[in-house]
Amino acid sequence: MMPxxxxxxxxxxxxxxxxxxxxxxxxxxxxxxxxCAKCRGQSNPYKCPKCGFIGP
Ligand SMILES: [Zn+2]
Ligand SMILES: [Zn+2]
Structure with a gap:
């Protein structure tokens, strides 16, 4: 289930x-x-759960 x-x-x-x-x-x-503020501040990479896009 996707929020x-x-x-x-x-x-x-x-x-x-x-x-x-x-x-x-x-x-x-x-x-x-x-x-969150922490991951934002550290510029952690993220991955879109839907399409798999990885971005800064
Ligand atoms: Zn976080
Ligand atoms: Zn996406």
């Missing part, structure tokens, strides 16, 4: 609460991707 809205960080799966996290659509397919 419609990104509730968790795509990289570390932490719940996205408070401030500092970001949500953005996949550049390739538009799937909403969420990233």
């Amino acid at each position: 419609k809205k990104a509730e968790n960080c795509i990289s570390c799966a932490v719940k996205l609460t408070g401030t500092g996290f970001t949500r953005f659509p996949c550049p390739d397919c538009g799937e909403v991707i969420g990233r």
Whole structure:
């Protein structure tokens, strides 16, 4: 089952609460991707769960 809205960080799966996290659509397919402040700050790579796009 695929969530419609990104509730968790795509990289570390932490719940996205408070401030500092970001949500953005996949550049390739538009799937909403969420990233926590930590992974964002470290520029951890992410992979789109839908199309497999890997981005910074
Ligand atoms: Zn994270
Ligand atoms: Zn995608």
